[in-house]
Amino acid sequence: MNKLKILISDKISEKGIDIIRTLFQVDIKPGLTETELIDIIKNYDALIVRSETNVTSNIIHVANRLKIIGRAGVGVDNIDVGAATKKGIIVVNSPEGNTIAAAEHSFAMMLAITRNIPNAHNSIQKGEWNRGLFTGIELYGKTLGVVGLGKIGQRVSKYALGMGMNVIGYDPYINSGLSTKVGINTIKLDELLRNADIITFHIPLTNETTNLIDKKKFNIMKTGVFIVNCARGGIIVEKDLRDAVVNGKVSGAAVDVFSNEPIKKDNVLLGLDRIITTPHIGAATKEAKINVAIDVAEQVRDVLLGGVARSAVNTPN
Secondary structure, three states, rough: OOOOOEEEOOOOHHHHHHHOOOEEEEEEOOOOOOHHHHHHHHOOEEEEOOOOEEOOOOHHHHOOOEEEEEEEEOOHHHOOOHHHHHOOOOOEEEOOOOOHHHHHHHHHHHHHHHHHHHHHHHHHHHHOHHHHHHHHOOOOEEEEEOOEEEEEEEHHHHHHHHHOOOEEEEEOOOHHHHHOOOOOOOOHHHHHHHHHOOEEEEEOOOOOOOOOHHHHHHHHHHOOOOEOOOOOOEEHHHHHHHHHOOOOOOEEEEEOOOOOOOOOOOOOOOOOOOOOEEOOOOOOOOHHHHHHHHHHHHHHHHHHHOOOOOOOOOOOO
């Protein structure tokens, strides 16, 4: 009997591949275009991606053998989940594999922007010694607003509490008892925006969260607030964020994610000292890459062998 076939169209850890390689035929083909995927996807029973491959409705439409799409990571906005659901294809992710990596990167970005670390580094690399230009603020005693209290948001909150910060949170889907248990005061979004000294985002990109933070929302915030977004591009209107930094409403912003990736040289968030950027590396640790690859490979294996996925994000017909 012919082995079931799995296509891996993005780079994932070998430790994940090892789980499925002995049981199935595994083809690793990173960098495929949509047209190339459409040409070959009909030959596969499972597809594993990270964030580079966009699994569009056009691809799903011709994927008549496909039983499962595995996303080695948390966000599934690069997969047309609705189209997959209608087609009867299970979509799974790895919601816990990169929690620590994403939380630590968010906190690193928070410290970097509030202590002027990148600008100070660039200055001293030029042979300068301008200590007075890089006076920062302490996190101790400041109020951190956490938008999104899932696993990553809760871990960031724990780090903040350990640093002596006050934590307020917003998440319409989290039980208030759970947030109280970990020491977070949950409030409405606008109230959070008014009271936070630093705001960090840990929410997916959905119809409800697209352009959630715009000029109107920035006007609600404290003057001098700091913004950290290591969640998803598109949550914050990038032009409005730049304007808020330029006019002094926002003291600084740390951004790991963008509305369009990879970004172009004319992106509005580039070129300002008070906006620091990284290329979507929140989950880019050795440990996280291994964890998400193993997690999603195990789920693909289980489904192809007739079992159940533990982290399905949809319910196929």
